[in-house]
Amino acid sequence: MSERLIIRLPKQPESVLTLNGEPLVIGSDATSNIVVNDAGVMAQHAYLVKVADRWRVMSYDPTGELDFASQLTTALQLQNGSRFAIGPAKFEFASDPAPPDKRAEENQEPVLEDPEGAVAQLHQAMERIKAEMARVVIGQTDVVGQILVALFGRGHCLLVGTPGLAKTLMARTLAGSLELECKRIQFTPDLMPADITGTQVLEQDPETAERNFRFKHGPIFTNLLLADEINRTPPKTQAALLEAMQERRVTISGQGYDLPQPFFVIASQNPIEQEGTYPLPEAQLDRFMFCVKVDYPNAEDEERIIMETTQDASQDVDPVLSAAMLLSFQHLVRKTPVSRHVGAYATRLVRATRPDMPDAPDFIKNWVRWGAGPRAGQYLLLAAKSHALLRGRLNVSCDDVRAYALPVLRHRVLCNFAAASEGVDSDEIVRRLLTTVPEPDYAKGH
Numbered sequence: 001m002s003e004r005l006i007i008r009l010p011k012q013p014e015s016v017l018t019l020n021g022e023p024l025v026i027g028s029d030a031t032s033n034i035v036v037n038d039a040g041v042m043a044q045h046a047y048l049v050k051v052a053d054r055w056r057v058m059s060y061d062p063t064g065e066l067d068f069a070s071q072l073t074t075a076l077q078l079q080n081g082s083r084f085a086i087g088p089a090k091f092e093f094a095s096d097p098a099p100p101d102k103r104a105e106e107n108q109e110p111v112l113e114d115p116e117g118a119v120a121q122l123h124q125a126m127e128r129i130k131a132e133m134a135r136v137v138i139g140q141t142d143v144v145g146q147i148l149v150a151l152f153g154r155g156h157c158l159l160v161g162t163p164g165l166a167k168t169l170m171a172r173t174l175a176g177s178l179e180l181e182c183k184r185i186q187f188t189p190d191l192m193p194a195d196i197t198g199t200q201v202l203e204q205d206p207e208t209a210e211r212n213f214r215f216k217h218g219p220i221f222t223n224l225l226l227a228d229e230i231n232r233t234p235p236k237t238q239a240a241l242l243e244a245m246q247e248r249r250v251t252i253s254g255q256g257y258d259l260p261q262p263f264f265v266i267a268s269q270n271p272i273e274q275e276g277t278y279p280l281p282e283a284q285l286d287r288f289m290f291c292v293k294v295d296y297p298n299a300e301d302e303e304r305i306i307m308e309t310t311q312d313a314s315q316d317v318d319p320v321l322s323a324a325m326l327l328s329f330q331h332l333v334r335k336t337p338v339s340r341h342v343g344a345y346a347t348r349l350v351r352a353t354r355p356d357m358p359d360a361p362d363f364i365k366n367w368v369r370w371g372a373g374p375r376a377g378q379y380l381l382l383a384a385k386s387h388a389l390l391r392g393r394l395n396v397s398c399d400d401v402r403a404y405a406l407p408v409l410r411h412r413v414l415c416n417f418a419a420a421s422e423g424v425d426s427d428e429i430v431r432r433l434l435t436t437v438p439e440p441d442y443a444k445g446h
Helices: 114-133 141-152 167-177 193-197 240-247 299-308 323-335 340-351 362-367 374-390 398-403 405-409 417-421 426-434
Strands: 005-010 015-019 024-027 046-051 054-059 066-068 071-073 075-077 082-088 090-097 155-158 182-186 196-202 211-217 224-228 249-252 255-258 264-269 289-292 368-370
Touching: 005 167, 005 323, 046 255, 075 114, 082 240, 114 167, 114 323, 114 374, 141 155, 141 167, 141 264, 141 289, 141 323, 141 374, 167 182, 167 224, 167 264, 193 196, 196 249, 196 405, 211 255, 240 249, 264 340, 323 374, 340 405, 362 368, 362 398, 362 405, 362 426, 374 398, 374 405, 405 426
Parallel strands: 155 264, 155 289, 182 224, 224 264
Antiparallel strands: 005 015, 005 090, 024 046, 046 054, 054 075, 066 071, 066 082, 082 090, 196 211, 249 255
């Protein structure tokens, strides 16, 4: 396997160093293998070493940090395409069979090796994706993080926010950073199901005059589908997404067609203007893993948005993962084990949302008309797994479950009139649940 380190120094041509397995020293001292002349670079700043068939770059001293995707670190495991910086010098690691400018595994799903290495690789990829998106999308870091957790958990996202908060831009930027095909559907009252899924078209052969039906694919045949203002189309058209989101296939004239993989839906909804809208039914809402609230940016981010987006310049994102690698990481999330303790806690949270349960808290019985179903528990565990792995951890804890209780449960807990009259919404109810429902205590038998 050919492994190379691409070196980019200021005012110097790009150079490529072929790695032969020997350790390399990076520093400002003339005896270093790679010399970086800069006052901020230590004499012996960092070194590259191959450990268990994997290259790592590590700092000699905790103060000699590496810049990886705008995050400072002292150790980094390298994979094909990994980039880091030391002072003004920028480095990129490349290894065959994928050359530096093209992925050889583009049409093949890679085989992830040991779990720890795969988790480290996933964590690095997430940091690079977030860094690429931050070049285009200013602020909204929490929203971007939730979208990534849902994507790697093989779920779908419903974004609720006013117009102009970069919901469409986030979807397109995410697709660019993951080498995914992205299509957008603007939902309107006159949109028909066939406009989404596709339809059979009658064609005539010009030579034989024979007529046959040919299926013309709709915009749903893509990797990332942006369903803009999904509540502006009638229920019949909204229902066209049901099978696609759950089964990842559509049925036209009795024949099934599989959708491209991966398949991820980001739907947007405007919470302000409700005239002429069709609220999503509970069955449709339940298909979304997360309901994400997109708020206004803070003052600092809004000033950056106004200043940077009114210039005659555009930001492009570099692809980080191929579709095949994304699928492999999605399988890794599903394969991650979860302890019985964490599973029992997620189950308790979901069951506590149901007012007809005898052990439901009093505020649930007073304010909730309908609670969450078993799919909420499934998504809670998947979100917890995805959250842990994206942060470089193989162990899933109850804290990971609590971190995503709001986006998983807020659209599955239906408030009654008493809650509305007292100004209580589902977010407040879920927050109360998190402080009320305890973790299982097996020592006490419960």
